[in-house]
Amino acid sequence: MGYEFGTVDEADFMKIGEKPEFMKIEEALVTIGGGGVEGTSFKNDLVKKSGWRYPQLTSYGKDPTLAAQVFNKIKQALTKTEDRDQLLSMVTE
Numbered sequence: 147m148g149y150e151f152g153t154v155d156e157a158d159f160m161k162i163g164e165k166p167e168f169m170k171i172e173e174a175l176v177t178i179g180g181g182g183v184e185g186t187s188f189k190n191d192l193v194k195k196s197g198w199r200y201p202q203l204t205s206y207g208k209d210p211t212l213a214a215q216v217f218n219k220i221k222q223a224l225t226k227t228e229d230r231d232q233l234l235s236m237v238t239e
Contacts, residue, residue: 149224154217156210
């Protein structure tokens with residue numbers, strides 16, 4: 147089966163301390179993408195294709211509502227698959 151994460155909330159992008167769910171999702175995407183630069187590139191591409199409309203280095207705190215929507219969409223896909231191509235097609239549907 148795929149990964150399981152808690153719901154991503156707008157407040158997660160302002161938290162200090164405990165690792166928020168979106169960071170766990172990002173780590174999973176980097177791993178699925180092959181780690182390192184390749185994994186980070188995959189993560190960035192998937193986040194963008196999931197609806198993040200800001201440049202790559204823009205903080206998710208700029209638009210936490212959109213960021214939460216994007217990461218919850220990715221979270222749903224990750225519960226079903228860990229396959230890179232399937233993830234990309236699921237988030238662009």
